[in-house]
Amino acid sequence: MVRIWYEPTPEGEVWRASVSQGEERHYFAEPSALTAFLQQQMEESRVEAPE
Numbered sequence: 001m002v003r004i005w006y007e008p009t010p011e012g013e014v015w016r017a018s019v020s021q022g023e024e025r026h027y028f029a030e031p032s033a034l035t036a037f038l039q040q041q042m043e044e045s046r047v048e049a050p051e
Contacts, residue, residue, distance in 0.1 A: 002034075
């Protein structure tokens with residue numbers, strides 16, 4: 001599951017996201033970090049998938 005939200009900070013609102021994978025949860029402070037993580041996960045899934 002991917003969750004995306006805005007969070008208030010002294011400098012203004014910032015973008016945040018998290019990805020849940022079973023018991024694991026990964027947090028991201030930048031959109032580029034989230035997309036890089038998701039791309040890596042998709043590439044790993046392709047390598048592991050039987051043909």
